[in-house]
Amino acid sequence: MKQFIHKLIAVFMATVVLMTTMSFTIDMHYCGDTLVDFSFVQQVKTCGMEKEQLTTSCKKPMVSQKSCCSDEQMVKQGQDDLKVSFDSLSFEQQVFVASFTYSYLNLFEGTATTDVPFVAYSPPFVKQDVQVMHQTFLI
16 A cells, blocks of 8 residues: 555656646637637637738738637746756765765665575474463463
8 A cells, every 4th residue: 555655646746747847838719709729739720700811902902800810829838947967066965965875775685695594403392381381371
């Protein structure tokens, strides 16, 4: 149960870091006050009532009345200041990090062999039962 909670917290923290560093853009197209289309990845589809340009001659282009459509773009910038260089630490901090890492990794080293020193010896011969002799019983 404890390992599950640790894994769950680790996944949650990784997701938080990913979401705070990720940038994204949302494009939205409104026709009047009504949202027609929105998109995360590509350009939005329009409703077909965009501003049209009427050209009577090349020298005097005339623009029709103001369009009721509008495009909005929301940009969410992610954080870029999460990288801390190891070179920016002082010498004492570098020594502390190196010694802490070394001691932490040595906690998980297993023993090289599983020698049992008393394998060759037989258990002692019991002449009398000590609990019965002293009349001490665990209840």
